[in-house]
Amino acid sequence: MVQIPLADLNAASKADFVAALANVVEYSPWIAEQIAAQRPFAGINQLHAALVAAIQAAEPDAQLALIRAHPDLANKTQRAAGLTAESAEEQNSAGLDRLSEAEYAAFERVNNAYREKFGFPYIVCVRRHTRDSVLRDFETRLRNIAKTETRRAIEEIGRISALRLDQLVVADDKLKVHGRLSTHVLDNHAGKPAAGIAVELIELAALGESRVIARNVTNADGRTDQPLIGGRPLPTGRYELRFSVAKYYAERNVQLSDPPFLDEIPVRFAISEPESHYHVPLLVTPWSYSTYRGS
Amino acid sequence: MVQIPLADLNAASKADFVAALANVVEYSPWIAEQIAAQRPFAGINQLHAALVAAIQAAEPDAQLALIRAHPDLANKTQRAAGLTAESAEEQNSAGLDRLSEAEYAAFERVNNAYREKFGFPYIVCVRRHTRDSVLRDFETRLRNIAKTETRRAIEEIGRISALRLDQLVVADDKLKVHGRLSTHVLDNHAGKPAAGIAVELIELAALGESRVIARNVTNADGRTDQPLIGGRPLPTGRYELRFSVAKYYAERNVQLSDPPFLDEIPVRFAISEPESHYHVPLLVTPWSYSTYRGS
Amino acid sequence: MVQIPLADLNAASKADFVAALANVVEYSPWIAEQIAAQRPFAGINQLHAALVAAIQAAEPDAQLALIRAHPDLANKTQRAAGLTAESAEEQNSAGLDRLSEAEYAAFERVNNAYREKFGFPYIVCVRRHTRDSVLRDFETRLRNIAKTETRRAIEEIGRISALRLDQLVVADDKLKVHGRLSTHVLDNHAGKPAAGIAVELIELAALGESRVIARNVTNADGRTDQPLIGGRPLPTGRYELRFSVAKYYAERNVQLSDPPFLDEIPVRFAISEPESHYHVPLLVTPWSYSTYRGS
Amino acid sequence: MVQIPLADLNAASKADFVAALANVVEYSPWIAEQIAAQRPFAGINQLHAALVAAIQAAEPDAQLALIRAHPDLANKTQRAAGLTAESAEEQNSAGLDRLSEAEYAAFERVNNAYREKFGFPYIVCVRRHTRDSVLRDFETRLRNIAKTETRRAIEEIGRISALRLDQLVVADDKLKVHGRLSTHVLDNHAGKPAAGIAVELIELAALGESRVIARNVTNADGRTDQPLIGGRPLPTGRYELRFSVAKYYAERNVQLSDPPFLDEIPVRFAISEPESHYHVPLLVTPWSYSTYRGS
Known part of the structure; x- marks a missing residue:
């Protein structure tokens, strides 16, 4: 346009x-x-x-x-x-x-x-x-x-x-109409950002089909280069982030159980403020994880 | 028998x-x-x-x-x-x-x-x-x-x-043939065990249908009265625990966003040692949670 | 008596x-x-x-x-x-x-x-x-x-x-006059209870000297064999638990920085209900830890 | 100069x-x-x-x-x-x-x-x-x-x-001789950055006296406006961050025990890489906290 x-x-x-x-x-x-x-x-x-x-x-x-x-x-x-x-x-x-x-x-x-x-x-x-x-x-x-x-x-x-x-x-000023959804993966097993983790964002649907709306891979700082959703309002609704952690650890030769205790980690959350910043990080080891609404 | x-x-x-x-x-x-x-x-x-x-x-x-x-x-x-x-x-x-x-x-x-x-x-x-x-x-x-x-x-x-x-x-002795899967929900918002949380255990399947294999509600200590699986080996495989946390907090008049940031929390994990004790707890607030292989 | x-x-x-x-x-x-x-x-x-x-x-x-x-x-x-x-x-x-x-x-x-x-x-x-x-x-x-x-x-x-x-x-019944202070250390790096961690309990004092009131070592389940305080009311006051985690990881040949990022972890908390159970666990890796009022 | x-x-x-x-x-x-x-x-x-x-x-x-x-x-x-x-x-x-x-x-x-x-x-x-x-x-x-x-x-x-x-x-380029120590406080009780938390940084000493080397207050994003140490190498050594959380929650009318379960939270850690970025955040509720080496 x-x-x-x-x-x-x-x-x-x-x-x-x-x-x-x-x-x-x-x-x-x-x-x-x-x-x-x-x-x-x-x-x-x-x-x-x-x-x-x-x-x-x-x-x-x-x-x-x-x-x-x-x-x-x-x-x-x-x-x-x-x-x-x-x-x-x-x-x-x-x-x-x-x-x-x-x-x-x-x-x-x-x-x-x-x-x-x-x-x-x-x-x-x-x-x-x-x-x-x-x-x-x-x-x-x-x-x-x-x-x-x-x-x-x-x-x-x-x-x-x-x-x-x-x-x-x-114009020089901006209308406050955009939100931002971001993530960050920290590897608490190695004490470093988790680089190379595949991340999927799924929009969950009650009646129809849930669909993947973003696919990304974490960079050297454990973040995605682009926000998962950005440059627009965040649609109010329910979402799932999926982090492929077993693959990440296997590639780093960390010993895992078979099947690995944690493999694809799903994090379900809802967005209710379309013009806000939602930061949904993951702190992870092969045996534990935490997530929270960050900033 | x-x-x-x-x-x-x-x-x-x-x-x-x-x-x-x-x-x-x-x-x-x-x-x-x-x-x-x-x-x-x-x-x-x-x-x-x-x-x-x-x-x-x-x-x-x-x-x-x-x-x-x-x-x-x-x-x-x-x-x-x-x-x-x-x-x-x-x-x-x-x-x-x-x-x-x-x-x-x-x-x-x-x-x-x-x-x-x-x-x-x-x-x-x-x-x-x-x-x-x-x-x-x-x-x-x-x-x-x-x-x-x-x-x-x-x-x-x-x-x-x-x-x-x-x-x-x-006999007086026991064969070591049983495992145990247990959970525990701690409400870090109130600093108390989370009593009355509905918990479902789902056996995930790659080919067929995933199926709910246990339904329970946490007791006053945030645990289930019976282990989620007990008195038998734990079948090797992938599972999902689902914790209904939005309902729990709504009933306690904790202010939540609409829709609530966290609602049903899924925790996916695998069992690889059928004769072991798997303890998979949840530490939760309306805005954060942690899980880990406990003991 | x-x-x-x-x-x-x-x-x-x-x-x-x-x-x-x-x-x-x-x-x-x-x-x-x-x-x-x-x-x-x-x-x-x-x-x-x-x-x-x-x-x-x-x-x-x-x-x-x-x-x-x-x-x-x-x-x-x-x-x-x-x-x-x-x-x-x-x-x-x-x-x-x-x-x-x-x-x-x-x-x-x-x-x-x-x-x-x-x-x-x-x-x-x-x-x-x-x-x-x-x-x-x-x-x-x-x-x-x-x-x-x-x-x-x-x-x-x-x-x-x-x-x-x-x-x-x-008598057959008991007066409800005792509290209990316990801890539990989980090694989220290995996905196991942390056995052999030295734990000190210090009573903190504003005017006089703080003093060590219990010394213990975690057992195979990551707990102490006896509660840190038990069989009596818990004295209202401020306390510090100290967990020697660098020594624990060094003995298990986990690679640490020099000096180790985490060494003796202090956890300060207060007791205000002398007849209650205070459970103050530690979830730890060489790079992270969590603590909370548990049950 | x-x-x-x-x-x-x-x-x-x-x-x-x-x-x-x-x-x-x-x-x-x-x-x-x-x-x-x-x-x-x-x-x-x-x-x-x-x-x-x-x-x-x-x-x-x-x-x-x-x-x-x-x-x-x-x-x-x-x-x-x-x-x-x-x-x-x-x-x-x-x-x-x-x-x-x-x-x-x-x-x-x-x-x-x-x-x-x-x-x-x-x-x-x-x-x-x-x-x-x-x-x-x-x-x-x-x-x-x-x-x-x-x-x-x-x-x-x-x-x-x-x-x-x-x-x-x-010059246009920079020598890689500076490190940075930063923190971030997230209030998982409210699901927001914790603004207005007093933070002290103490350099711990084995022989001499430990001394406060920075005092700061978190801003609206839960961070300090300036890094705790920046524009220079981070001195290798042991440190303690102290976060005044009871005061923060009391000012927000969150109900606390008396004395509060958590008051001044000490986080002890060591720096071993003077030219690196150390991010040491705190995720906190009145009843729990987590910290880790972040990025």
Whole structure:
């Protein structure tokens, strides 16, 4: 995606400014139009705050129209008819294009229940979720009253627009929309970082299939060169890290039992704060290990 | 099963002694006959040693006949035709009566390959194995030369007879044929044993289905009232313990994230010494845990 | 000390019963006299409860006399004049016969302040305390009002008498007056209990000298054959365990740095519940260790 | 100290070059003279290598004169007579200007024994040592033969000159002469870095007094803003880190026992590789802690 410097947005004609931000909020150029006169923006946070303020200041009817401009999540018919590029990419990032039949059925059921109760589609910033957590969120929000859900929908639109702005606009400041998942393996048997340990990250699913979402090998410092998840929000959900420790020790000629007491070590944990740093290290010997939420 | 005091065996007529031990070694009363004159035995270890010595002192032909008196493992036809009660119980204890089709096929393949190569059935003390480890053992031993396998078969007959004696005879001393698997959960958040934690023990399988083999709840001292496996050899193989910690902390009103960072904690490990004590404890807080081979 | 079966106390003449219990409460035979008629006692707990009830039911004047029958703690003049054997042994057990000059001065100061404020001596069950914790308790209680202190003094007399009864009387039930301090060393480098580790227990002192109160070596199971403290209350206070791990690993030919990263490992902790079990284990490799309040 | 850019040294007259490096090797300008013609040096590592090569290529007599140009360690008479500024600073950095009487006596004893055996002073790069480790090194080297000690002395002169160059010369590359000692405190009770924990670093001494060499407080990430030791070699020796955890938990209203089970946690460890990174973290709850050599 081509990125636009904030300075250019500040200097552009009103028409160009509106065109540039056209898809930051789904099918709703009127928001960019409203805030164009507030330029120049000192930073991307100020730009985003203006955009959110414009939505919150809008008349109830305009807000409702804005909400209704959004597609259903994981809706086959709408996908076939075509989503905006942004919506498609966001839904795919959460795996909504690879749902099992059971998951499709679950999504359809809650979509319909939600629409029936509130008269507008369920909106969520899917990049902050796994399939499982979207379904949990759906069910929680279905119990709300309409007024609460209007507010929640607008909050989610704010989050979606923050992520779209983050991808679109280059500025000196940064929106706080990214999280980071990292690990570190320390070999307490040798008193050194464990280099060359294969690590897999699996997204666990209640209904559909769990899937490996990252494969990596620890470097000389026992870390992965890149975070396991980075440069985006951490999807709320349950995960498993798998560390191949028997192979590591066997390669270093450490005597192991047969089969080795510890082989592939699974560490299951959940992410609940998408914009945070989760550090999940492993301290290991052939006979013991520890893990914890680190920093 | 009715148990016989060693004193009664020592005092019995030769015929009664032989009859009592008839099934300690599969279809081979001549062994008991040979050792009857060595009575009285000071203990069950001495009795078992005499029995093993008699087998090892036997002529090669007699040894071969003894080996051939044993059934194939997991052989459907033989099962239908009837095994001795002892054989049937032993095979069932390792889950050989509940094999998946893939496992049956694997057993049949190795049984046939083994018989073809050595001219006698593969013998293993199945109570010391899981389905997975029987198959691994099969494949290792298939590479041996015939002389090694004759020796190995007799060793396994010695182990089988030890376990049958252990069940049959009451004496002051004990044969060292049992292992023990235990756990202990310590709540490092509260500085107390974690009481009321649900614990599951799963036998992991490479080919067939993994299955829960024990369900328990920790007592006031954070332990289970009974060992997870006890009173028998620990089957060599891979296992997973699952500890329900989020539920435990939620019930104690400890504030957790949503979803909780740690929920069901899986601890995977292997057993390689069937007659040993494996202690696999968990030290836990809502944000960290440690496990190790304890004692 | 000669112990008396409870049955004998139950069957004795009133005079013998009173004589036998003469020193259970300092210079106060009237208490035993009062409860003699309640015999037979079903157990030692019932006997102790009767004794405590008699004290609590006594007139204020009798209670005050009882309190005043007790000696000052660590008073040189009274020690020279002679304490009851029981008082002397109790005070010595807390090291009050081996005070530094600074500690003597501190005890004298608080003794005098206490007597001046309340008109009776400070009473505490010294077997439940270290020198440090006695001084802390002194200072806390000095701030109380007289009525509270009368109640506290009687509580402490109840505790003292429980310990004296526990030493004097043999019964089927036990008074809950003992604690236990134990340790366990696990070698996570080898996956085994650490046998042959030298362990020292030091009572830490704020004013006087810290002193080694137990020396031990771990057995084949990584534990000490006897608890580090047992068969008595655990004195409230601060302690340090010292584990000689470099020597242990060097003897097992594990390669260490020079000087070894870990050598003598100190673990400092405090005891605050004298009648509890404190288990303070060490999980260790040449490069790491963990400790915790276990069970 | 005024630092000189390497480019300036490369461009300087021979006389200025020699003058600038005058004190890099104690009283021995001939070394700088010898290597002046090799300029320009591509980096500080190349410059240092040239200097070491010149010493190693020198005639035995010149090497011996170089060794003899060095002062005794911790010699009161020489200190009074005046050391070079470099020597004085180096000796002081190891605390050799603050020795106890027992330490002075020990240094004098080994100095004399060494001079008597080898005919030249004991040379060591003191910045890489504590008082204890200097004495240990002394005793080890006293057992060597003269030839070995000549080689060892020249090695140490190489290390001393590297540290002096590192302070004197600014270049694009760096000599690998610094180590780093860091810590990190994670609160496993709250699942967060432990901010605001007071940390003390103590250098332990066998003969003299142990002394606090750093005091710090953990920041929001549970680390210290500056390494506990950095920008210099880590002196080989034994250390204790002390973490004030009871105060930390009390301030956060976590319920503790009285006295708290854990209060000041001491972690004792040794440094044996002066140019390495030692990371010694603490994972802690009110009831447990772990530490290890991290990275």
